[in-house]
Amino acid sequence: MNFYYDLHIHSALSPCGDIDMTPNNIVNMSVLKGLDFIAVTDHNSILNLPAIMECAQNTSLTVIPGMEIETSEEVHILSLFPSIDDAFKAYETVKNNSMNIKNKPEIFGHQAIMNSEDVIVDFESTLLVTATKLSIEQVKKLIECNNGVAIPAHIDRNSYSIISNLGTIPDIGFKTIELSKTADITQYNNLGFNIIINSDAHYLEDIFEPVNTINLEEKSAECLISHLKG
Amino acid sequence: MNISDIIKELDLTVVTDGCDLNRKVDGCYIGDLLSWVMSNAQADNAWLTIMSNINIVAVATLTDVSCIILCEDVSPDEDCVEKANTQGITILKTPLSVFETAVKLGNLL
Numbered sequence: 001m002n003f004y005y006d007l008h009i010h011s012a013l014s015p016c017g018d019i020d021m022t023p024n025n026i027v028n029m030s031v032l033k034g035l036d037f038i039a040v041t042d043h044n045s046i047l048n049l050p051a052i053m054e055c056a057q058n059t060s061l062t063v064i065p066g067m068e069i070e071t072s073e074e075v076h077i078l079s080l081f082p083s084i085d086d087a088f089k090a091y092e093t094v095k096n097n098s099m100n101i102k103n104k105p106e107i108f109g110h111q112a113i114m115n116s117e118d119v120i121v122d123f124e125s126t127l128l129v130t131a132t133k134l135s136i137e138q139v140k141k142l143i144e145c146n147n148g149v150a151i152p153a154h155i156d157r158n159s160y161s162i163i164s165n166l167g168t169i170p171d172i173g174f175k176t177i178e179l180s181k182t183a184d185i186t187q188y189n190n191l192g193f194n195i196i197i198n199s200d201a202h203y204l205e206d207i208f209e210p211v212n213t214i215n216l217e218e219k220s221a222e223c224l225i226s227h228l229k230g
Numbered sequence: 231m232n233i234s235d236i237i238k239e240l241d242l243t244v245v246t247d248g249c250d251l252n253r254k255v256d257g258c259y260i261g262d263l264l265s266w267v268m269s270n271a272q273a274d275n276a277w278l279t280i281m282s283n284i285n286i287v288a289v290a291t292l293t294d295v296s297c298i299i300l301c302e303d304v305s306p307d308e309d310c311v312e313k314a315n316t317q318g319i320t321i322l323k324t325p326l327s328v329f330e331t332a333v334k335l336g337n338l339l
Contacts, residue, residue: 099269107292130264130265131265
């Protein structure tokens with residue numbers, strides 16, 4: 001069966017994420033747009049996921065827990081997990097390997113932690129848009145040890161992408177790559193990877209329309225992640 | 231030594247609106263990994279880099295470097311220049327390599 005997806009969305013926890021990217025707004029907009037699967041993948045954190053997943057209960061939307069992890073090489077790796085517990089375990093390691101630079105909201109933006117009523121309950125004080133001390137290989141291992149799938153993010157971009165920073169996709173077993181919405185797909189079709197295309201939405205209106213589909217046996221996070229692991 | 235002096239001696243091109251060219255330059259930091267620059271660049275440094283994306287403006291604001299010098303003839307992205315002008319960040323450029331620029335700057339500072 002074909003399912004509509006957008007697997008790279010930022011909430012207001014990411015400093016670059018608009019304040020309107022609240023749990024309810026993200027879920028409601030995604031339902032309105034007719035998406036089956038979304039993943040909210042904030043930079044190096046999962047702290048808005050519990051609220052987002054709670055909002056999505058009793059809707060037609062399946063929310064995949066994930067994070068956009070920045071490696072020590074400043075490459076963004078999208079991580080998707082079958083459960084919030086798996087995501088949380090990976091997050092603990094990411095947090096322990098942070099560079100611990102303090103956020104300055106006036107420069108980078110607020111990093112708002114919200115509950116399922118969209119009330120801000122706290123702010124993350126450590127700047128999330130920095131590298132961690134973990135290399136690409138270490139990040140991939142960390143994600144896979146926690147049952148997730150590691151996907152080099154927006155590889156077509158000229159910054160924070162595995163190709164822009166390393167010049168190549170290292171041969172360490174990636175099965176799926178992500179392209180941004182402006183990529184020329186024909187350039188990447190013959191590389192031998194599964195390709196997913198996501199919005200990287202930081203604003204509500206940028207969440208994808210039901211355009212991109214993934215073919216799965218059943219509508220579950222486990223099935224989607226297994227498919228992306230190749 | 232201020233930004234105007236460096237522009238003249240190194241024959242740099244001014245990419246942004248060019249406000250605050252009398253600001254002093256004290257020391258130099260070289261780096262392209264933005265997280266490293268955030269942690270290590272000092273206020274009033276000239277920051278030499280080949281990174282042209284919009285994120286260099288936030289890094290420059292955070293670290294309070296005097297100016298950004300884009301080397302190897304790299305041009306900043308349009309949204310980067312726009313944001314730099316809004317934030318009052320000076321971006322200069324040179325066709326020289328980072329090494330050549332650093333050597334010349336080192337002789338001046």
